[in-house]
Amino acid sequence: MEFRAEKDSIGVKNVPENVYYGVQSLRAAENFRITGLFIHPEIINSLAYIKKASAMTNSEIGVLDKRIAYAIIKACDEILEGKLHGEFIVDPIQGGAGTSLNMNANEVIANRAIEILGGEKGDYSIVHPNDHVNYGQSTNDVIPTAGKMTSLKLLNNLERELNRLYDAFCEKAEEFDHVIKMGRTQMQDAVPIRLGQEFRAYSVAVKRDIKRIQKVKVEMKELNMGGTAVGTGINADTDYLKKIVPNLSKICGMDLVQADDLIDATQNVDPFVSVSGAVKACAVTLSKIANDLRLMSSGPRTGFGEINLPAKQNGSSIMPGKVNPVIPEVVNQVAFNIIGNDVTITMAAEAGQLELNAFEPIIFYNLFQSIDTLAYAVDTFIDNCVKGITANEDRCRELVENSVGIITAICPHVGYAVASRIAKEAISTGESVRTLILRDGLLNDEELKTILDPVNLTQPGISGKNLLKKEQ
Incomplete structure (x- = not known):
């Protein structure tokens, strides 16, 4: 391998002749062998946009030779086309504030840029990394700006x-709107709910998370670019x-603004x-939903068995036919x-x-890992879970009808004390609440049918003491 000698404030170091990075990049790669991973490609693109905008601006105001600016801009465009990404060799976790x-x-x-102008790599008399590419900039405004631009791009995808x-x-809320099931609080039978109502609640929670994401994106659009070392703008x-x-905003297509301070x-x-x-x-919201789906699909014969998740892969190396809820499980792990x-x-x-902030x-x-994952x-x-969920309607209704939880709907018609007695007897004997109510003549079959109608059980304003009067 051939080398070229490059010099920085630490001293002289041999750099492989064919690479585009230089002595400072090589020192960093040797000093920070931390994750073994590469820099996120989107922050590389963000840096290319910043360097391009800076060259354009410096050329426009007459402080950077137009020929040099042209070469820098062309080099940046190549990076934005996906070229030269392999030349970014520093570890994502590094000392020195970036x-x-x-x-x-x-x-x-x-x-x-040196090559574009006809020179050989390492001849910084033609284009210098600090004096030309970094002109009017500092790590302390470039890196935060790149971080915000990258966050915006990733948040848009999320x-x-x-x-x-x-x-x-x-x-799914629409599809399951007619499916009556047992609602549970603290893992115990509570009152009936429609499966569609549960999925509607999931959609509302996700919409709330979307609004949070939209709100924080506004903060990512406010940049300290131009502040250089400490925000005073020295050397700019x-x-x-x-x-x-404004130039950066224009070339990257983002609605960016300069910070007031x-x-x-x-x-x-x-x-x-x-x-x-x-x-x-958002991760917490989705993890809770994933927990719900794992519970409702548990079994399938000895658990809740209220819904079926798509079977995606074998669930065991020893138990034939076992299928696990692997997609909700991975959502949980991402959240953790x-x-x-x-x-x-x-x-x-x-x-x-x-x-x-040096960190x-x-x-x-x-942050990039969190947004991406x-x-x-x-x-x-x-695609591998929610869209393919199906409901076990008969199982859902069976659990409702055999649950003591429906006594809550009957309580306004027979009184709390009587309802408590019926509930305790149902639990101890295994008899259904319906059977015991009919046995004691507390309500007739038609009245129970009205009270226990799925719609009446799961919507406000049409249950309670006046329900039977309205039916009459």
Whole structure:
């Protein structure tokens, strides 16, 4: 392998001749062997947009040679086409507040720009990573901006998946609206509910999560770009400061704005905590729904057996025919991981000091993972579980009719004391509530039929003492 010698403030180091990264990227790759993973491709694209917008702006205001700006812009466009991503070699978790990642971008773009201008990689007299690619910038405004742009892109994908899930639950709510089943509180029989009502409630919960996601996206659109090192804008031209965010917004197609206070936006990363909180809340919602589906489908013969989940794969290496609720289970596990990520993000945000938070790399690593995995989990949840759910209507009705829970609907007609006596006897003898009510002549068969009608059992305003009068 041939090498080229590159020099930085630490000293001289040999870099493989054919690579586009440089000495600072290589040092970081050697120093931070942490996850063994690659940088998220979307933050690479975000950095390319930032460097492109900066070159355009600096050229526009006359502080960067147009020929150099052209080469930088062309190199950035190649990255946005998916090229050169393999040249980003730094670990997602790194010390230095993201300087390694910023320099990795600067070096890759500089070396490609050098080639475009006819030079050889490493000849930074043609295009310099710091003096040209990073002109008017700092890691401390570039990296937070890239993090917010990436979060926006990933949140857009998550929102699309959540809207699909909302629609799927709405369809099931309609399909199951006529299916009467037993509602349960604290895992005990409560009062009847329609299966469609349960799925309608799931759709409402998902819609609430969508609204939370939409709200935190607004915070991700506010950038500290132009603030450079600590938010004061040192080394940035005043015209650059005015134009960089509008130019960036234009080329990436996002509705981005510059923060009112660049120092605050550089010091504080609480907007990322807000995003993590919204993602966590959504994960909790979906995990609870997954729990419900596992319970309602349990059995199938010895459990609730109220619904059937699609059979996706064998469930055991030893028990023939066993099928497990693997899709809800993976949703649960994704939620557990997201909750842990949220703790990390919270602690990293709290640990910032004075003019900068140095822990954005771990924030981004965990946040991007949370958003991505939740979107992937929602995708498989919809297509491999929710859409294929069917109801066991006879089983649902059987559980209602054999449950003591229906005594609640009868209580207004016979009184609480009598209803309690009937409930206790039904539990101790195994007789149905209907049988005992008829035996004691408390209500006749027609009256019970009216009271225990599925609609009357599951909607307000048409039950209680006046129900029988209305029927008459």
